[in-house]
Amino acid sequence: PIAWSVPQLAQARAQGRRLVMLTCYEASFARVLDKAGVDLLLIGDSLGMVVQGHDSTLPVTVDDIAYHTAAVARGARRALKIADMPFGSDATPAQAHAAAMRFIQAGAAMVKLEGAGYKLDIIRFLVEREIPVCAHLGLTPQSVLRMGGFKVQGREQAAAERLRADALAVAEAGAALLVLEGVPATLAETITAASPIPTIGIGAGPGCDGQVLVLHDLLGVDTGHRRPKFVKDFLAEGGSIEGAVRAYVEAVRSGTFPGSEHSYT
Ligand code: KIV
Ligand code: NA
Numbered sequence: 001p002i003a004w005s006v007p008q009l010a011q012a013r014a015q016g017r018r019l020v021m022l023t024c025y026e027a028s029f030a031r032v033l034d035k036a037g038v039d040l041l042l043i044g045d046s047l048g049m050v051v052q053g054h055d056s057t058l059p060v061t062v063d064d065i066a067y068h069t070a071a072v073a074r075g076a077r078r079a080l081k082i083a084d085m086p087f088g089s090d091a092t093p094a095q096a097h098a099a100a101m102r103f104i105q106a107g108a109a110m111v112k113l114e115g116a117g118y119k120l121d122i123i124r125f126l127v128e129r130e131i132p133v134c135a136h137l138g139l140t141p142q143s144v145l146r147m148g149g150f151k152v153q154g155r156e157q158a159a160a161e162r163l164r165a166d167a168l169a170v171a172e173a174g175a176a177l178l179v180l181e182g183v184p185a186t187l188a189e190t191i192t193a194a195s196p197i198p199t200i201g202i203g204a205g206p207g208c209d210g211q212v213l214v215l216h217d218l219l220g221v222d223t224g225h226r227r228p229k230f231v232k233d234f235l236a237e238g239g240s241i242e243g244a245v246r247a248y249v250e251a252v253r254s255g256t257f258p259g260s261e262h263s264y265t
Helices: 007-014 025-037 060-075 093-105 117-127 142-147 157-172 185-194 241-254
Strands: 020-021 042-043 081-083 110-114 132-138 177-181 199-200 210-213
Touching: 007 020, 020 241, 025 042, 025 060, 025 117, 025 199, 025 241, 042 210, 042 241, 060 081, 081 132, 081 142, 093 117, 110 117, 110 142, 110 177, 117 132, 132 157, 157 177, 177 185, 185 199, 210 241
Parallel strands: 020 042, 020 210, 042 081, 081 110, 110 132, 132 177, 177 199, 199 210
Antiparallel strands: none
């Protein structure tokens, strides 16, 4: 099994090997996911919703992500650890660098941040300082106040154009990976074809270079939040937690998940 490093993301894509990502927030699950062959562990700010019980990701702090990143890093040896930049932590280059440094020191190999626009400068600033960055476009949950809810993005022509341009811009700024969330499957496929960096989809159809799910959704845990269309409970077919994770890994690798029933048109 591969011990992941950042350059291997591009190599995997070149070899047509799909990338398997899951969120993870603590050491024991990190061990299980690592052993089951999950490539990338995301210490997502979704922990605000599924661990802390908030209605959005906005209350999550840098301390929270640093704490959970350290726990995941102690449990996982092989998988690449990606830490989410929480809301407001990437408002300025200096702030973003200070937060990202804490996550790297806690064991992350990469940080993820939402959006393009002025965030392009933040991406450039971090990458020039040797901190690998994963971009995140589409339905960016930290935009919930502006969006007025969690809504599929890029359905209108103009929004689709903007998303396509942003995807090229984040790669140009130095991002090594791109998460596409909550966008129509055909748009995600078009963006992936044009993207110089690998794409990871969630609610973005089967046409991306990899997939990510929130761990609780894969296990069918009731988080108290609405279950979006794109989630699948793999515990039912997997029979055990490890079996569920292995079923997910296999389904992503072979391209059987997501299906059209998990995608937006
Ligand atoms: O925080 C998170 O879990 C995420 C993924 C859903 C991409 O950002
Ligand atoms: Na997130």
